[in-house]
Amino acid sequence: MSDHLPIQAVAFDLDGLMFNTEHVFFLSGDALLQRRGKTMTPDILRGMMGRRALEGFEHLSSHLEKPEDPHELWLESQEIFRSLLQENLKPMNGLFELLDYLEELDIPKCVATSSPRPYLETLLVQFDLTHRFPISLTAEDVTHGKPHPEIYLNAAEKMGVAPGRMLVLEDSETGTKSGVGAGAYVVSIPHEYSNYGDFSSAQFIADSLTDARVLDLFSTQHS
Known part of the structure; x- marks a missing residue:
């Protein structure tokens, strides 16, 4: 017997949840x-993960002997990042299987990321996913970045569901707090770069996007 309200929509984080970009970002x-x-x-990575770019690079700058302009650091990092993407970027295990499953059930979905929109669009185009995410929210769409709940409150509104009926899939502590703060049903899927975080506020910690417990959230209401 399910002890939660039926899930009516799903919000995906992007980096580290849909793609292994946290690995590329680490490099x-x-x-x-x-x-x-x-x-x-x-410690540096923990302070950057899940946050908007300039907020993350403000944290990185604070660890330098001589702090530098966060925007300039971000620009330099982007050049390096782009040079590594083609060879290192991969979808996370189970991404396409979960998308197929949700589409079979006609469950609305969106991407809600702290990253900039051009970056999101680049990744979606590379894996032919643009048409599968007609709704997306990025850093440009919010006043407050994660862990503030704004982005997930907006995601629920755009998909036309109450936050408590929305499943949020996150890989970071920062994003998990954002989803929980919005009142969503949050499942955390940490990886080697985020598994140090505190995920105690999530409903549960999954092993992958196709963890049986994730799929079971829908099977009870569509059986």
């Missing part, structure tokens, strides 16, 4: 820091 961030005699650490 590019480490290369950026090595130019300055440093390396990427869990």
Whole structure:
């Protein structure tokens, strides 16, 4: 017996949830820091993950011996990141299977990411996913970035459901807090770059996008 309200829509985070971009970001961030005699650490990565770009690079800048302009750091990082994408970017396990499953059930879905819209569009085009996500929210669409709940409150509104009827899939502590703050049903799927986080506020921690417990959220209401 299900102990939650029926799920009527799904909001996907992007980086580290749909694609292994956190791995690529780690590589590019480490290369950026090595130019300055440093390396990427869990503490630096933790402070950047799930946040909007400039907020993340403000955190990175604070770890440098001489703080630099976050915008300039972001631009330099983007050059490195783009050079690594083609060879290293992959969809996360189960992404296409879950999308197929949701579309079979006619469950609305969207992407809600702290990343900029041009970046989101680049990834969706690369994997022919643009038509599968007619609704998306990016850094440009909110006043407050994650962990503030604004982006997920807006996602629920755009999909026409109450936040409590929306499943949020997140890989970071920051994003998990955002979804929980919005009143959504949040499932966290951490990976090697985010599994240090506190996910105690999530409904449960899944192993992958096709974890049986994730699929079971829909089977009870469409059986």
